[in-house]
Amino acid sequence: MTSSTPQDTTSLRQKLALRGIDGVTLLVLPSVLFVLAIFIYPFIYGLLLSFAPIREGGMFANYITFFSDPYLYNTIAATLRLAVPVTLLSVFVAVPVAMRVRLVRRQRLLTTLLVLPITLGTVLVAQGMLNYLGPQGWFSRSLMLLHIISSPLKLTNNYWGVFLSLIITVFPFTFLLTLSYVTGIDPGLEKAAATHGASAWQRFRHVMLPLLVPGLAIAFCLTFVQAFAVFPSAVLLGAPSGPTRVISIAAAQAAFEQYDFTMASAIAMIMGVVQLCIVLIVLVVRNLFYRGATSGGKG
Amino acid sequence: MQLASMPFNEIRLDRMSRSFGALNALRDISLSIKKGEFIALLGPSGCGKSTALNCIAGLLSTTGGGIYIDDKRIDQFKPEDRGFGMVFQNYALFPHMSVRKNIGFGLKMRSRPKAEIDTKVDEALALVRLQGQAEKLPGQLSGGQQQRVAIARAIVIEPPLVLMDEPLSNLDAKLRLEMRAEIRRIHNQMKATTIYVTHDQDEALSLADRIVVLRDGAIRQVGTPHELYERPAHLDVAEFMGFRNRFAGKVVSRQGERATVSAGSFSVSGTVAEDLQPGESAVLAVRPDDVTLSDGAPGGVPVTVEAIEYRGREYVGIARTPDGVEIIFHADHAAAPGSTVSLSIDPARALVFAA
Numbered sequence: 001m002t003s004s005t006p007q008d009t010t011s012l013r014q015k016l017a018l019r020g021i022d023g024v025t026l027l028v029l030p031s032v033l034f035v036l037a038i039f040i041y042p043f044i045y046g047l048l049l050s051f052a053p054i055r056e057g058g059m060f061a062n063y064i065t066f067f068s069d070p071y072l073y074n075t076i077a078a079t080l081r082l083a084v085p086v087t088l089l090s091v092f093v094a095v096p097v098a099m100r101v102r103l104v105r106r107q108r109l110l111t112t113l114l115v116l117p118i119t120l121g122t123v124l125v126a127q128g129m130l131n132y133l134g135p136q137g138w139f140s141r142s143l144m145l146l147h148i149i150s151s152p153l154k155l156t157n158n159y160w161g162v163f164l165s166l167i168i169t170v171f172p173f174t175f176l177l178t179l180s181y182v183t184g185i186d187p188g189l190e191k192a193a194a195t196h197g198a199s200a201w202q203r204f205r206h207v208m209l210p211l212l213v214p215g216l217a218i219a220f221c222l223t224f225v226q227a228f229a230v231f232p233s234a235v236l237l238g239a240p241s242g243p244t245r246v247i248s249i250a251a252a253q254a255a256f257e258q259y260d261f262t263m264a265s266a267i268a269m270i271m272g273v274v275q276l277c278i279v280l281i282v283l284v285v286r287n288l289f290y291r292g293a294t295s296g297g298k299g
Numbered sequence: 300m301q302l303a304s305m306p307f308n309e310i311r312l313d314r315m316s317r318s319f320g321a322l323n324a325l326r327d328i329s330l331s332i333k334k335g336e337f338i339a340l341l342g343p344s345g346c347g348k349s350t351a352l353n354c355i356a357g358l359l360s361t362t363g364g365g366i367y368i369d370d371k372r373i374d375q376f377k378p379e380d381r382g383f384g385m386v387f388q389n390y391a392l393f394p395h396m397s398v399r400k401n402i403g404f405g406l407k408m409r410s411r412p413k414a415e416i417d418t419k420v421d422e423a424l425a426l427v428r429l430q431g432q433a434e435k436l437p438g439q440l441s442g443g444q445q446q447r448v449a450i451a452r453a454i455v456i457e458p459p460l461v462l463m464d465e466p467l468s469n470l471d472a473k474l475r476l477e478m479r480a481e482i483r484r485i486h487n488q489m490k491a492t493t494i495y496v497t498h499d500q501d502e503a504l505s506l507a508d509r510i511v512v513l514r515d516g517a518i519r520q521v522g523t524p525h526e527l528y529e530r531p532a533h534l535d536v537a538e539f540m541g542f543r544n545r546f547a548g549k550v551v552s553r554q555g556e557r558a559t560v561s562a563g564s565f566s567v568s569g570t571v572a573e574d575l576q577p578g579e580s581a582v583l584a585v586r587p588d589d590v591t592l593s594d595g596a597p598g599g600v601p602v603t604v605e606a607i608e609y610r611g612r613e614y615v616g617i618a619r620t621p622d623g624v625e626i627i628f629h630a631d632h633a634a635a636p637g638s639t640v641s642l643s644i645d646p647a648r649a650l651v652f653a654a
Contacts, residue, residue: 191358192391194378196405196456206404210395290395292438 050266062266072267075247076274082159082234082246083227084278086166087174091220094171094178095212099204102183111179114172122169126236129165130156161237162244166227174223181215182208186295211294217286221279228275247271307369307459309333310492315374316363317347317354324350326517327364332460335490339497339507341539347516348496349464355494356462357381368459379408384453384491386463390445392437398448399424399433405456423451426485443474450482454491463495467502479505500539504528512536532572534582534652542584544626547654550581558651563622565600569649580654587615589648590628592640599641602626604634618642 016022053061066072101110117125133139133155140152155161185208193203231248238244247267255264310332317325325347332338340348353359355366357378366374373381384405392401400407402423406416424430427447437445446466453461466482467475483506486493497503503510504524512519512527512535520532531537534545548562558575559568560583569583593599602618607630614630618640626642634640 186389186391188387188389188391189393191356191378192385192387192452193393193404193408195356195358195381195383195385195462196452197379197382197408198404199379199408202408206408207393290436292436293394295389295394 046265046268049262050269053262053266054260055263062263063270065263066266066270072250075245075250076270078243079228079230079246079248079271080274082162082166082230082244083224086163086170086227087220087224090167090171090174090223091178091216094175094219095182095216097175098179098182099208101179111176114175116172117168118172122165122232123236125168126165126233129161129168129237133161133164156237158239159243162230162234165233165237166230169233170223170227173226174219177219177222178212178216181212181219184215184294185211189295210290213289214286214291217282221282224278224282225275228271228278247274307334309369310460311367311369312355312364313367314364315351315354315361315366317350317359318362324516325354325361326515328513328518329364330511330518330521332492332494334459334492337486337493337495337506337508339495339503339510340513341497341500341503341510342513343498343539346513348498348513350516351513352462352464352494352496355460356383356385382456382458384456384458384461386446386449386453386461386466388465388468390437390442390449390469392445392448392452394437397434397436398429398440401437401448402451402455404452409456419455420451423455426454426488427451427481442470443478446470446478447481450485454485454489457491459492461491461493463493465496465498467497467499475502482506500541512539530572531650534584537572537584537650537652541586542650543587544585544590544628546583546624548581548583550575550577550579550651553577557646560651562624563620565620567600567644567649568646569644569651570647572650573653575651575653582652582654583649584652585644585649587627588629589645590626590642591645592628592630592632592634593643595641599643600626601639601641604636604638604640606636607633609633 013022050062051059053059055061055065057064101107104110131137133153135152135154135156137156139155140149143149143153144151155164189207189211190203193207198206229248230246231252234240234244234246234249238246240249248271251264251267251271254260254267312328312330312332315325315328316323328351330338340351342348350359354361354374357374357376357380361374364374365372393404396404399420403416403420406419411419420433421430424433427450429444429447429451432440432444437448440448446469449466450463453463463482467478470478479502482495485491486506495503495506504527507524509521509523510527511521512533514533514535520527520536522530527536528540531540531542546560546562546567548560548566550558551561551566552559553571553576556570557568558571558581559566560581562583567583567585569585575581600620602620605617605619607614607616614633616628616630616634618626618628620626628642
């Protein structure tokens, strides 16, 4: 009976099924199309555009221009000077906060409070900071009133303005990611460490931290990529022609002031490569650490 | 290895209590444990035995009473300052450390010299027979091996007290028996004072020097395995000790230790476990092994056989009295299901409790 069914069609279906491909797999198609249309195509278009410069000098002209003009190539360092400290600070602060918050009962309320800055968006945060931290803002005026300072603190339109606004917008994200890694570690391990004589610091140093490193590396990468792409706050709160002339400003100027989209694409590609380099370094370092189950029992 | 680190005579729980809001999870637990003793905390789930262990370990604070090592009160100490060793139900091995590092963890936290750590860890590895596995990660070991590592990690610090929280419950039946023997052997060798939490009476009977039966957060009975097995003081304890047949009724007569309980259509004699007078409600409890086919001898309980199973050396049957009370019995020959037989109950082995 079964031998009368066509052999080749069933076997093909079986072969596909064995590799985990069946009718349900087709559901992935819309998202594949979406990724192709929204990410892959524009990326390749931009890549090719960057090699078709409107200026003289062959296909690498845009890249040669970028790396021979300090006004342009210095933006890489300027952006790193912002993004790396912001990311490090966010991750370093997120860990102890997350360690504490996982023991808090009203976690959801706190989490909601912390998520608010994400939903507000960078421009609103920048606007608020300009009013609050500006030379005529409450912060400086209160400090002057209390005679702690004699002239207004300069916290906007410079490096620190951008730094603070980046922290505010990036930290909640880093924190939530870190919290999920921290709560993912079997609490039994800490109890075991405590009963075997480890103090709170030793428990963190020898048990929690090594298990957190892989997660923290991911949190670092994602935070860094966000911070590296800083644009609105660098313009609104920074000194966009001075120390906070970040790489995205250079790209925006090329595109919308000089109308050189090929140059803007080249800058975007360079930006991507720099991000990729940092992310790769972090991931390589992560591989030196233990990456496995974070529970101490049978899996 | 010798437990020389901390000379002491006894560990004493003095009316230790723990409540969660209105719920009293532990009520006035008092117990003194001699050095070298193996104590089993036995009870059904929810009886407070794990709460008790966590309180002793310091992972949970007590809400009343005290814990003492000789005269030193330790219940306000943090877990890391009590210096106990603990074996967890899910092992709780550090997944990123090798077996060697896991076992040496407690010594490292105590800042012992590296040479001493190495020697002691080697001894502990030998004790749990894991010499070849020292450099593996816990994830590469089987459940039984992981539990050995957890035991080694707890005893290598030579603690005054080792706490074990249902250490065998994640293992399969065969491995559980092996590890039980292993724990017994390690205890005989180390003489580490141990509190062992379990819900399995076989584990408690075979391992412990003394068993503490907990029920609803309070101690029901403390005794040697033999005392508890032969003379459970409560019906609850008897239930735990395998007294599966129970007949509720009234005491009709009593002569010395012997009482007769009338349970509906029949009456059975047993030994009084609590002071009972004729006319009082009582429950007679007896193990299936002590109920046998009477084969026509007078004074048996008439029953209808419902099912019978062959168990190799003997048969185990389920029967029902005319009143519908179920009796599990042992027999040396088969009885046909549906047939009416009479069962005899050994009065010396049946216990009568207050209902």
